[in-house]
Amino acid sequence: MDMADNDMAGIINEQAQRLFEGTVTRDQLTAADNGDFQATLWAQVGEAGLPLALLLEEAGGIALDPVQAFELIRSAAYYAVPLPLGETMLVAALLNEASEGPASLAHGQAGQASRVPYGQACSRVLVENNNGWRVFERDQITGEAGRNLAGEPRDALHLQGDGRSVERPQWLGDEGLAAVGALLRAVQMSGAMRRALDLGVAHATERKQFGRPIAAFQAVQHMLADAAVQVASASAIADNAAQAWGKEDFVVRAALAKVRTGEAASLVARVTHQVHAAMGITQEHSLHFYTRRLWSWRDEFGSDAYWAEWIGQAVCKRGGAALWPSLVAATS
Numbered sequence: 001m002d003m004a005d006n007d008m009a010g011i012i013n014e015q016a017q018r019l020f021e022g023t024v025t026r027d028q029l030t031a032a033d034n035g036d037f038q039a040t041l042w043a044q045v046g047e048a049g050l051p052l053a054l055l056l057e058e059a060g061g062i063a064l065d066p067v068q069a070f071e072l073i074r075s076a077a078y079y080a081v082p083l084p085l086g087e088t089m090l091v092a093a094l095l096n097e098a099s100e101g102p103a104s105l106a107h108g109q110a111g112q113a114s115r116v117p118y119g120q121a122c123s124r125v126l127v128e129n130n131n132g133w134r135v136f137e138r139d140q141i142t143g144e145a146g147r148n149l150a151g152e153p154r155d156a157l158h159l160q161g162d163g164r165s166v167e168r169p170q171w172l173g174d175e176g177l178a179a180v181g182a183l184l185r186a187v188q189m190s191g192a193m194r195r196a197l198d199l200g201v202a203h204a205t206e207r208k209q210f211g212r213p214i215a216a217f218q219a220v221q222h223m224l225a226d227a228a229v230q231v232a233s234a235s236a237i238a239d240n241a242a243q244a245w246g247k248e249d250f251v252v253r254a255a256l257a258k259v260r261t262g263e264a265a266s267l268v269a270r271v272t273h274q275v276h277a278a279m280g281i282t283q284e285h286s287l288h289f290y291t292r293r294l295w296s297w298r299d300e301f302g303s304d305a306y307w308a309e310w311i312g313q314a315v316c317k318r319g320g321a322a323l324w325p326s327l328v329a330a331t332s
Helices: 003-023 026-033 039-047 066-078 085-095 177-206 218-243 250-281 287-299 304-318 320-330
Strands: 103-109 112-117 124-129 132-137 141-144 154-159 164-166
Touching (some): 003 066, 066 085, 066 218, 085 103, 112 124, 124 154, 177 218, 177 287, 250 287, 250 320
Parallel strands (some): 103 124
Antiparallel strands (some): 103 112, 141 154
């Protein structure tokens, strides 16, 4: 990426952060938890061009470097933006065409797709089944509402007709959309972890016990330091996987990212709730908007245990001697 591209990416990311910080309110998050799709917020995100970040310029996109494009997804997760921004961005990039509205991705079979992110709000859904990839448009989609622990829509869809067949990229191998979704959730978890940690540090600085902030106690300092290490590690390995977007080693890097961020999410959620104590489990505090997402995203598009097993099987097929060279190659 040259200096001009870096400048453009910086401008877009700064614009996105201002948008999220200035428009995503607690009331919106609560309303989204209750099932209200934030159409006005989606319109603002669309006007800013954020769903086109990874789409090629010749297709009408912005064509950011993948790491910079995924940084937008991380920023959205940091503010708990209740929209399928990441799904829409990735569907546009995979199809090399923009959607008229929100889009999502899913696995399905025989006209059905379960737990589709924001499925009923989407104008387009990219579905992977035994017949390959199919695109279903709004008039081909009906369904029933469902939700994950974070209150995000995970709908059961009925898909009419055969949809439009599209070619699956070879660099995604047999895992296909599962690997795409794994990286998406890994990046989102790294953003939500960062926000949870910031809330924990702020609370520890402000909360006083025995006449001094609890941040002055060594035990609290150690807990927050451990959480900070986890956030940094998760962010780094998610960026490493984003760098491989469109390359042959993408799937293994996405798998490593999902495993590492899933493990980190468990620790960061635990630590930040411990630091907040009873206050952190109340509806009135904002922490739950981020930790509930961590717990939900950890299990979506394959849990860390699923991808750890996948990595193990891939290494075994190549022989034990390939383990260390494979890990070095996938993390360099």
